[in-house]
Amino acid sequence: MSVLEDLLVVQDHDSAVDRLRHRLETLPDKARLAEIEQQLTALETSMAGVSDRRDEVVRRQQRHEDELASIEAKIGEVDRRLYSGTVSAPRELQAMEADLGSLKRHRSDVEDHVLETMQDREPLDTELAGLEQQWTTLEQEAEQLRQAIAVQSAAIEAELATELEARTAAAADIPEDLLSQYERLRATQGGVGAARLVSGRCSGCHLTLPATELDRIRRGGADTVVLCDQCGRILVR
Ligand SMILES: [Zn+2]
Numbered sequence: 001m002s003v004l005e006d007l008l009v010v011q012d013h014d015s016a017v018d019r020l021r022h023r024l025e026t027l028p029d030k031a032r033l034a035e036i037e038q039q040l041t042a043l044e045t046s047m048a049g050v051s052d053r054r055d056e057v058v059r060r061q062q063r064h065e066d067e068l069a070s071i072e073a074k075i076g077e078v079d080r081r082l083y084s085g086t087v088s089a090p091r092e093l094q095a096m097e098a099d100l101g102s103l104k105r106h107r108s109d110v111e112d113h114v115l116e117t118m119q120d121r122e123p124l125d126t127e128l129a130g131l132e133q134q135w136t137t138l139e140q141e142a143e144q145l146r147q148a149i150a151v152q153s154a155a156i157e158a159e160l161a162t163e164l165e166a167r168t169a170a171a172a173d174i175p176e177d178l179l180s181q182y183e184r185l186r187a188t189q190g191g192v193g194a195a196r197l198v199s200g201r202c203s204g205c206h207l208t209l210p211a212t213e214l215d216r217i218r219r220g221g222a223d224t225v226v227l228c229d230q231c232g233r234i235l236v237r
Contacts, residue, residue, distance in 0.1 A: 002222055004194075004236040006174050007182060011194045013167035018191050020160045027152055033145040036138050043135045050131065054124040061117035064110055071107045075100065178225060178234075185233055195228065197237040205231035 078100050087093055171179060185193035195204030200214055207230040209217070217226045217237065226235045 204233040
């Protein structure tokens with residue numbers, strides 16, 4: 001086989017490699033995964049916001065509960081002294097009863113605050129649970145996609161390895177300067193550096209070459225490197 005025919009075989013493998021790499025980059029599951037990962041990030045932001053708001057309410061609830069406990073303790077203390085029999089002076093007893101009354105009114109206010117914070121907390125708990133549920137469902141879908149992508153990628157990588165090996169074998173006898181000329185053309189001509197000349201037409205740009213040009217090509221030897229005068233690709237005839 002001539003060196004130029006070898007070059008066409010290299011071109012076939014290179015085109016196959018390009019297609020496989022493109023398939024690898026554009027797997028539909030990858031696009032879907034990217035979409036889901038964006039949604040997961042957005043959900044995490046929302047969850048953090050709701051969680052902050054809920055934490056603030058929880059701290060408020062805790063403060064009220066602590067205050068309530070301290071009032072209960074004071075009430076207990078006054079109650080014990082009041083009924084212990086150790087205090088007998090009527091004025092002192094009266095003052096203690098007044099104290100008790102004011103403590104109980106304060107307790108009632110604080111109990112209301114505890115209830116309010118519990119009511120504030122409930123919708124935030126519900127919202128957070130809903131967001132967490134959505135996150136879990138999406139994360140499961142993301143994990144399935146990651147596994148599917150890994151399987152698909154492994155299959156394409158295997159095909160790529162085969163193509164690259166065949167490409168190396170096909171390029172073994174091609175002179176270095178011709179190969180680098182081909183690579184330069186491939187880089188600027190959409191991945192195609194060598195094209196067959198079929199019935200006077202370049203199969204790279206699909207244009208028919210002028211008769212004078214075809215004459216010139218025919219007169220050249222089989223291994224003379226000829227470029228298409230329309231697109232500049234190496235013509236194989
Ligand atoms: Zn051409």
